[in-house]
Amino acid sequence: MKSKTRLGKGLDALISTPVDQIAPKLKKALHEIDVGLIDPNPFQPRMEMDSEAFEELKNSVREKGIIQPVAVRPVEDGRYQLIAGERRLKAAIAVGLKWIPAYILDITSDEDMLEMALVENVQREHLNPIDLANGYQRLIDEVNLTQEEVAEKIGKDRATVANMLRLLKLPEKIQESLKKGEIREGHARALLGMPDSATQIELWKKVVKNGYSVRKVEDEVKKARDGSPHFQLQKQARKKSPFVSRTEGNLREKFGTQVKLHTKKDGGSIEIFFYSREDLDRLLELFDEIKI
Numbered sequence: 001m002k003s004k005t006r007l008g009k010g011l012d013a014l015i016s017t018p019v020d021q022i023a024p025k026l027k028k029a030l031h032e033i034d035v036g037l038i039d040p041n042p043f044q045p046r047m048e049m050d051s052e053a054f055e056e057l058k059n060s061v062r063e064k065g066i067i068q069p070v071a072v073r074p075v076e077d078g079r080y081q082l083i084a085g086e087r088r089l090k091a092a093i094a095v096g097l098k099w100i101p102a103y104i105l106d107i108t109s110d111e112d113m114l115e116m117a118l119v120e121n122v123q124r125e126h127l128n129p130i131d132l133a134n135g136y137q138r139l140i141d142e143v144n145l146t147q148e149e150v151a152e153k154i155g156k157d158r159a160t161v162a163n164m165l166r167l168l169k170l171p172e173k174i175q176e177s178l179k180k181g182e183i184r185e186g187h188a189r190a191l192l193g194m195p196d197s198a199t200q201i202e203l204w205k206k207v208v209k210n211g212y213s214v215r216k217v218e219d220e221v222k223k224a225r226d227g228s229p230h231f232q233l234q235k236q237a238r239k240k241s242p243f244v245s246r247t248e249g250n251l252r253e254k255f256g257t258q259v260k261l262h263t264k265k266d267g268g269s270i271e272i273f274f275y276s277r278e279d280l281d282r283l284l285e286l287f288d289e290i291k292i
Helices: 017-022 051-064 086-094 110-124 129-142 147-154 158-169 172-180 185-191 197-210 214-225 242-255 277-289
Strands: 003-006 030-034 070-074 080-084 099-104 259-264 267-272
Touching: 051 086, 070 110, 080 086, 080 110, 086 099, 110 129, 110 147, 129 147, 129 158, 129 172, 147 158, 158 172, 158 185, 158 277, 172 185, 172 197, 185 197, 185 214, 197 214, 242 259, 242 267, 242 277
Parallel strands: 070 099
Antiparallel strands: 003 030, 030 099, 070 080, 259 267
């Protein structure tokens, strides 16, 4: 017997909404499948698997078993192909489990398979920002979705998707540094404001060596853009009210670029930076969406 059926806890509780949207023709029974019959997902978007987190998952599986079922589709010769749940399957195999709970989904299209795997991963797995951005890009390139459609499927706004995709424009060294956790996403976004890849790498090296804060990097980017002689990476002291700092931070997150708030007694202004024609076009699209 290749799989044995058991009563489920309810599809709504165990399968997320995106899975239902992409593959609504689900068999209603939850199965226990021999782990040896499940082949890897050829469309798996995960690039890195954190070793420490994987050890924690194995310990959890060893103590409690697999709580969240994986999703598979039937293929030839009585075998199955994994759709979602790579880490859970690997953890189950690592601790010696012979069977794993799984939903068998009626999916024949490779395109649907890819879309479901990508959406499930970017929503539910702890991907680093670069792997997440690559997942978004694959949805655009291989499933032919627009940024707006990607945002809708994963429950984010378009600005979030657009800002994440911009990280893929960074030099490979900086992308790897972000994947390893040497710098944070905020550092990477700030580095995008440098004039070219050479100056991005130059500043990135100092960020890693000196432990610059995101604000420090933003200040250095502005000085570089303003033509600071010899590119001396020194922080310009500024005194800002908590309101101004908080508002600038919120706007930076929203627009994915440096923003300055200038307040006066009877008003003020907002300064939004862009560093290329492409960057300007991106901002104009965002302004149009939010009716500025």
